[in-house]
Amino acid sequence: MDSSHNCCNNHNSELGDIGFVPPPPPYWSLSSQDGHKDIPSVPPYDSQGYYPPPDYSGFYSQGSLPAPNVINAQPAIIVTQPYSGYPVPQDYLAFSIVTMLFCCLPLGIAALIYSVQTRDAISYGNLEEAQRKSLISRNLNISALVFGIAIIAVVIILQFTVVIYHT
Template sequence: MDKGAESQGYSQQPEQQGYNKPPTYTGELPTAGPSYQHYEYPQQHYEYPQVVTQTGQHPQYGQNVHAAPLQPMVIQEPQDPPPSDYLALSIFTTILCFWPLGIAAIVFSVKTRNSFQRGEYEKARISSSNAKIFNIISIAVGIFLWVIVLIAQLAWIIPLAFLLSIVRN
Protein backbone atom coordinates (compact mmCIF):
# COMPACT_ATOMS: atom_id res chain seq x y z
CA MET A 1 0.00 0.00 0.00
CA ASP A 2 1.32 3.41 -0.81
CA LYS A 3 1.90 6.19 1.66
CA GLY A 4 -0.41 8.59 -0.17
CA ALA A 5 -3.43 6.47 0.67
CA GLU A 6 -2.38 6.23 4.33
CA SER A 7 -1.90 9.97 4.59
CA GLN A 8 -5.46 10.53 3.34
CA GLY A 9 -6.92 8.37 6.08
CA TYR A 10 -7.49 5.15 4.16
CA SER A 11 -6.44 1.93 5.79
CA GLN A 12 -6.19 -1.27 3.82
CA GLN A 13 -7.41 -4.41 5.57
CA PRO A 14 -5.37 -7.57 5.10
CA GLU A 15 -6.74 -9.76 2.31
CA GLN A 16 -8.50 -12.93 3.34
CA GLN A 17 -8.67 -16.07 1.27
CA GLY A 18 -10.81 -15.40 -1.79
CA TYR A 19 -12.56 -12.30 -0.43
CA ASN A 20 -11.64 -8.63 -0.55
CA LYS A 21 -13.12 -6.31 2.04
CA PRO A 22 -13.74 -2.69 1.09
CA PRO A 23 -11.39 -0.10 2.57
CA THR A 24 -12.56 1.87 5.57
CA TYR A 25 -12.07 5.60 6.10
CA THR A 26 -11.12 7.20 9.38
CA GLY A 27 -9.99 10.75 9.46
CA GLU A 28 -11.03 14.35 9.66
CA LEU A 29 -13.62 15.89 7.42
CA PRO A 30 -12.55 18.98 5.55
CA THR A 31 -13.14 22.05 7.66
CA ALA A 32 -15.11 24.83 6.04
CA GLY A 33 -16.18 26.45 9.23
CA PRO A 34 -16.41 26.02 12.97
CA SER A 35 -19.33 23.57 12.82
CA TYR A 36 -17.33 20.65 11.37
CA GLN A 37 -15.90 18.22 13.88
CA HIS A 38 -13.70 15.18 13.77
CA TYR A 39 -15.87 12.19 12.85
CA GLU A 40 -14.91 8.54 12.81
CA TYR A 41 -16.95 6.33 10.56
CA PRO A 42 -18.19 3.09 12.15
CA GLN A 43 -16.49 -0.10 11.11
CA GLN A 44 -18.54 -2.15 8.71
CA HIS A 45 -18.64 -5.87 9.31
CA TYR A 46 -19.22 -8.17 6.39
CA GLU A 47 -20.23 -11.75 6.87
CA TYR A 48 -19.56 -14.07 4.00
CA PRO A 49 -21.22 -17.42 3.48
CA GLN A 50 -19.28 -20.30 4.94
CA VAL A 51 -18.59 -22.66 2.07
CA VAL A 52 -16.50 -25.75 2.58
CA THR A 53 -15.20 -27.99 -0.19
CA GLN A 54 -15.16 -31.77 -0.13
CA THR A 55 -11.66 -31.68 1.33
CA GLY A 56 -12.92 -29.63 4.29
CA GLN A 57 -11.12 -26.40 3.29
CA HIS A 58 -12.51 -23.05 2.24
CA PRO A 59 -12.60 -22.69 -1.55
CA GLN A 60 -10.07 -20.56 -3.41
CA TYR A 61 -11.03 -18.10 -6.14
CA GLY A 62 -12.06 -19.98 -9.27
CA GLN A 63 -12.49 -23.32 -7.51
CA ASN A 64 -15.74 -25.12 -8.29
CA VAL A 65 -18.06 -25.67 -5.31
CA HIS A 66 -20.83 -28.23 -5.59
CA ALA A 67 -23.94 -28.12 -3.45
CA ALA A 68 -25.29 -31.23 -1.77
CA PRO A 69 -27.96 -33.03 -3.81
CA LEU A 70 -31.57 -32.39 -2.87
CA GLN A 71 -33.57 -35.14 -1.25
CA PRO A 72 -36.49 -36.44 -3.32
CA MET A 73 -39.92 -35.31 -2.15
CA VAL A 74 -42.64 -37.94 -1.96
CA ILE A 75 -46.18 -36.79 -2.67
CA GLN A 76 -48.91 -39.20 -1.72
CA GLU A 77 -51.52 -39.39 -4.43
CA PRO A 78 -54.99 -40.66 -3.53
CA GLN A 79 -55.75 -44.17 -4.70
CA ASP A 80 -59.45 -43.57 -5.39
CA PRO A 81 -61.08 -40.73 -7.30
CA PRO A 82 -62.59 -37.96 -5.15
CA PRO A 83 -66.10 -38.69 -3.89
CA SER A 84 -68.93 -36.76 -5.50
CA ASP A 85 -69.81 -33.64 -3.57
CA TYR A 86 -73.29 -33.15 -5.08
CA LEU A 87 -72.88 -29.35 -4.93
CA ALA A 88 -74.95 -28.61 -8.06
CA LEU A 89 -77.75 -30.88 -6.82
CA SER A 90 -77.57 -29.21 -3.40
CA ILE A 91 -78.01 -25.77 -4.96
CA PHE A 92 -80.91 -27.08 -7.04
CA THR A 93 -82.69 -28.57 -4.01
CA THR A 94 -82.13 -25.37 -2.03
CA ILE A 95 -83.76 -23.23 -4.70
CA LEU A 96 -86.57 -25.47 -5.98
CA CYS A 97 -87.30 -27.99 -3.24
CA PHE A 98 -87.12 -27.73 0.55
CA TRP A 99 -84.54 -25.02 1.30
CA PRO A 100 -83.64 -25.90 4.95
CA LEU A 101 -82.47 -29.38 3.93
CA GLY A 102 -80.87 -27.94 0.78
CA ILE A 103 -78.69 -25.66 2.90
CA ALA A 104 -77.60 -28.63 5.01
CA ALA A 105 -76.76 -30.47 1.78
CA ILE A 106 -74.62 -27.52 0.61
CA VAL A 107 -72.73 -27.55 3.92
CA PHE A 108 -71.94 -31.26 3.55
CA SER A 109 -70.97 -30.74 -0.09
CA VAL A 110 -68.40 -28.13 0.87
CA LYS A 111 -67.13 -30.35 3.71
CA THR A 112 -66.62 -33.12 1.16
CA ARG A 113 -64.34 -30.94 -0.98
CA ASN A 114 -62.39 -29.55 1.98
CA SER A 115 -61.86 -32.95 3.59
CA PHE A 116 -60.63 -34.46 0.34
CA GLN A 117 -58.19 -31.58 -0.24
CA ARG A 118 -56.76 -32.05 3.28
CA GLY A 119 -56.30 -35.77 2.63
CA GLU A 120 -59.04 -36.90 5.03
CA TYR A 121 -60.56 -39.38 2.60
CA GLU A 122 -62.84 -41.15 5.09
CA LYS A 123 -64.36 -37.84 6.27
CA ALA A 124 -64.84 -36.82 2.62
CA ARG A 125 -66.67 -40.09 1.88
CA ILE A 126 -68.96 -39.65 4.93
CA SER A 127 -69.70 -36.00 4.06
CA SER A 128 -70.49 -37.02 0.49
CA SER A 129 -72.91 -39.65 1.75
CA ASN A 130 -74.58 -37.11 4.07
CA ALA A 131 -74.93 -34.57 1.23
CA LYS A 132 -76.57 -37.24 -0.94
CA ILE A 133 -79.02 -38.21 1.83
CA PHE A 134 -79.99 -34.58 2.53
CA ASN A 135 -80.50 -33.98 -1.21
CA ILE A 136 -82.76 -37.03 -1.56
CA ILE A 137 -84.83 -36.05 1.49
CA SER A 138 -85.05 -32.43 0.28
CA ILE A 139 -86.27 -33.58 -3.15
CA ALA A 140 -88.86 -35.88 -1.56
CA VAL A 141 -90.14 -33.16 0.79
CA GLY A 142 -90.15 -30.66 -2.07
CA ILE A 143 -92.20 -32.95 -4.32
CA PHE A 144 -94.59 -33.66 -1.46
CA LEU A 145 -95.06 -29.92 -0.77
CA TRP A 146 -95.56 -29.15 -4.48
CA VAL A 147 -98.24 -31.84 -4.67
CA ILE A 148 -99.99 -30.48 -1.54
CA VAL A 149 -99.95 -26.95 -2.95
CA LEU A 150 -101.34 -28.21 -6.28
CA ILE A 151 -104.13 -30.14 -4.53
CA ALA A 152 -104.96 -27.12 -2.37
CA GLN A 153 -105.16 -24.87 -5.39
CA LEU A 154 -107.33 -27.36 -7.27
CA ALA A 155 -109.52 -27.77 -4.19
CA TRP A 156 -110.01 -24.05 -4.07
CA ILE A 157 -110.41 -23.52 -7.83
CA ILE A 158 -112.88 -26.37 -8.51
CA PRO A 159 -115.49 -25.26 -5.96
CA LEU A 160 -115.01 -21.67 -7.04
CA ALA A 161 -115.62 -22.63 -10.67
CA PHE A 162 -118.72 -24.61 -9.64
CA LEU A 163 -120.07 -21.63 -7.73
CA LEU A 164 -119.41 -19.31 -10.63
CA SER A 165 -121.25 -21.61 -13.00
CA ILE A 166 -124.31 -21.64 -10.66
CA VAL A 167 -124.31 -17.87 -10.33
CA ARG A 168 -124.22 -17.40 -14.11
CA ASN A 169 -127.22 -19.63 -14.68
Protein backbone atom coordinates in the same frame (compact mmCIF):
# COMPACT_ATOMS: atom_id res chain seq x y z
CA MET B 1 9.07 -5.68 58.50
CA ASP B 2 11.23 -4.60 55.60
CA SER B 3 9.63 -1.86 53.48
CA SER B 4 11.68 -2.69 50.38
CA HIS B 5 9.72 -5.92 49.85
CA ASN B 6 6.31 -4.33 50.29
CA CYS B 7 5.25 -2.91 46.94
CA CYS B 8 2.29 -0.97 48.31
CA ASN B 9 4.35 1.06 50.74
CA ASN B 10 6.99 2.05 48.18
CA HIS B 11 6.75 5.80 47.69
CA ASN B 12 8.11 7.61 44.71
CA SER B 13 8.70 11.32 45.00
CA GLU B 14 7.49 11.98 41.47
CA LEU B 15 4.27 9.99 41.86
CA GLY B 16 3.29 11.15 45.32
CA ASP B 17 1.42 8.83 47.63
CA ILE B 18 -0.48 6.88 44.97
CA GLY B 19 1.32 3.60 45.58
CA PHE B 20 3.65 1.55 43.51
CA VAL B 21 3.38 2.00 39.74
CA PRO B 22 5.63 -0.21 37.64
CA PRO B 23 7.52 1.47 34.82
CA PRO B 24 6.13 1.08 31.27
CA PRO B 25 7.63 -1.61 29.03
CA PRO B 26 10.49 -0.50 26.79
CA TYR B 27 9.62 0.78 23.33
CA TRP B 28 10.61 -1.25 20.34
CA SER B 29 12.78 0.35 17.79
CA LEU B 30 11.20 0.70 14.37
CA SER B 31 14.53 0.59 12.60
CA SER B 32 16.90 -2.29 12.26
CA GLN B 33 20.53 -2.30 13.38
CA ASP B 34 21.85 -1.09 10.00
CA GLY B 35 19.80 2.14 10.07
CA HIS B 36 17.03 1.62 7.51
CA LYS B 37 13.46 1.24 8.65
CA ASP B 38 11.70 -2.12 8.48
CA ILE B 39 8.26 -0.81 9.41
CA PRO B 40 7.15 2.65 8.33
CA SER B 41 6.52 4.82 11.36
CA VAL B 42 3.61 6.65 9.71
CA PRO B 43 1.17 4.77 7.50
CA PRO B 44 0.78 6.17 3.99
CA TYR B 45 -2.30 8.38 3.81
CA ASP B 46 -4.03 9.62 0.70
CA SER B 47 -4.95 13.27 0.15
CA GLN B 48 -8.11 12.98 2.28
CA GLY B 49 -6.35 11.37 5.22
CA TYR B 50 -7.54 7.79 4.71
CA TYR B 51 -5.55 4.61 4.52
CA PRO B 52 -5.27 3.21 1.02
CA PRO B 53 -7.32 0.06 0.42
CA PRO B 54 -5.41 -3.15 0.97
CA ASP B 55 -4.00 -4.85 -2.07
CA TYR B 56 -5.54 -8.28 -2.50
CA SER B 57 -4.46 -8.73 -6.09
CA GLY B 58 -2.03 -11.51 -5.24
CA PHE B 59 -4.53 -13.26 -3.04
CA TYR B 60 -7.60 -12.99 -5.28
CA SER B 61 -6.34 -12.94 -8.81
CA GLN B 62 -8.51 -13.44 -11.84
CA GLY B 63 -8.20 -16.92 -13.20
CA SER B 64 -6.53 -18.42 -10.17
CA LEU B 65 -9.80 -19.78 -8.85
CA PRO B 66 -12.25 -21.70 -11.02
CA ALA B 67 -15.66 -20.19 -11.50
CA PRO B 68 -18.06 -21.61 -8.96
CA ASN B 69 -20.80 -23.89 -10.21
CA VAL B 70 -23.87 -22.09 -8.98
CA ILE B 71 -27.18 -23.86 -9.37
CA ASN B 72 -30.31 -21.98 -8.41
CA ALA B 73 -33.06 -24.53 -7.98
CA GLN B 74 -36.56 -24.03 -6.76
CA PRO B 75 -37.75 -26.32 -3.98
CA ALA B 76 -39.52 -29.40 -5.26
CA ILE B 77 -43.26 -29.62 -4.73
CA ILE B 78 -44.40 -33.17 -4.31
CA VAL B 79 -48.06 -33.80 -4.94
CA THR B 80 -49.30 -37.08 -3.60
CA GLN B 81 -52.46 -38.73 -4.78
CA PRO B 82 -54.89 -40.01 -2.20
CA TYR B 83 -54.93 -43.70 -1.45
CA SER B 84 -56.40 -45.36 -4.52
CA GLY B 85 -57.98 -48.24 -2.58
CA TYR B 86 -61.12 -46.17 -2.19
CA PRO B 87 -62.78 -44.22 -4.97
CA VAL B 88 -62.87 -40.49 -4.29
CA PRO B 89 -66.46 -39.74 -3.25
CA GLN B 90 -68.60 -37.05 -4.84
CA ASP B 91 -69.28 -33.92 -2.83
CA TYR B 92 -72.71 -33.08 -4.37
CA LEU B 93 -72.03 -29.35 -4.00
CA ALA B 94 -74.02 -28.21 -7.04
CA PHE B 95 -76.91 -30.50 -6.12
CA SER B 96 -76.88 -29.00 -2.60
CA ILE B 97 -77.00 -25.44 -3.92
CA VAL B 98 -79.91 -26.23 -6.25
CA THR B 99 -81.93 -28.00 -3.56
CA MET B 100 -81.21 -25.19 -1.11
CA LEU B 101 -82.44 -22.50 -3.52
CA PHE B 102 -85.37 -24.22 -5.22
CA CYS B 103 -86.64 -27.09 -3.08
CA CYS B 104 -86.24 -26.91 0.68
CA LEU B 105 -84.04 -24.29 2.35
CA PRO B 106 -83.33 -26.04 5.71
CA LEU B 107 -82.47 -29.43 4.18
CA GLY B 108 -80.51 -27.71 1.40
CA ILE B 109 -78.39 -25.79 3.94
CA ALA B 110 -77.66 -29.02 5.84
CA ALA B 111 -76.74 -30.77 2.57
CA LEU B 112 -74.49 -27.84 1.63
CA ILE B 113 -72.66 -28.06 4.98
CA TYR B 114 -72.04 -31.79 4.51
CA SER B 115 -70.89 -31.18 0.93
CA VAL B 116 -68.25 -28.72 2.11
CA GLN B 117 -67.18 -31.13 4.86
CA THR B 118 -66.83 -33.82 2.19
CA ARG B 119 -64.47 -31.56 0.21
CA ASP B 120 -62.43 -30.85 3.33
CA ALA B 121 -62.10 -34.55 4.15
CA ILE B 122 -61.00 -35.30 0.56
CA SER B 123 -58.37 -32.54 0.68
CA TYR B 124 -57.00 -33.94 3.96
CA GLY B 125 -56.89 -37.44 2.50
CA ASN B 126 -59.43 -38.85 4.96
CA LEU B 127 -61.45 -40.82 2.43
CA GLU B 128 -63.49 -42.83 4.94
CA GLU B 129 -64.78 -39.61 6.52
CA ALA B 130 -65.37 -38.15 3.04
CA GLN B 131 -67.37 -41.20 2.03
CA ARG B 132 -69.56 -40.92 5.13
CA LYS B 133 -70.15 -37.15 4.67
CA SER B 134 -70.87 -37.66 0.96
CA LEU B 135 -73.52 -40.26 1.74
CA ILE B 136 -75.20 -37.92 4.27
CA SER B 137 -75.08 -35.04 1.77
CA ARG B 138 -76.62 -37.19 -0.97
CA ASN B 139 -79.42 -38.39 1.33
CA LEU B 140 -80.17 -34.83 2.46
CA ASN B 141 -80.25 -33.63 -1.14
CA ILE B 142 -82.62 -36.41 -2.19
CA SER B 143 -84.83 -35.69 0.85
CA ALA B 144 -84.89 -31.96 0.03
CA LEU B 145 -85.72 -32.70 -3.59
CA VAL B 146 -88.56 -35.07 -2.68
CA PHE B 147 -89.86 -32.63 -0.07
CA GLY B 148 -89.71 -29.73 -2.54
CA ILE B 149 -91.51 -31.71 -5.27
CA ALA B 150 -94.14 -32.83 -2.73
CA ILE B 151 -94.76 -29.23 -1.60
CA ILE B 152 -95.04 -28.04 -5.21
CA ALA B 153 -97.46 -30.90 -5.98
CA VAL B 154 -99.58 -30.08 -2.94
CA VAL B 155 -99.72 -26.38 -3.90
CA ILE B 156 -100.76 -27.25 -7.49
CA ILE B 157 -103.41 -29.69 -6.30
CA LEU B 158 -104.78 -27.13 -3.84
CA GLN B 159 -104.91 -24.49 -6.58
CA PHE B 160 -106.94 -26.77 -8.87
CA THR B 161 -109.27 -27.90 -6.14
CA VAL B 162 -109.93 -24.32 -5.09
CA VAL B 163 -110.57 -23.30 -8.70
CA ILE B 164 -112.85 -26.29 -9.30
CA TYR B 165 -114.65 -25.79 -5.98
CA HIS B 166 -115.45 -22.12 -6.73
CA THR B 167 -116.76 -22.74 -10.21
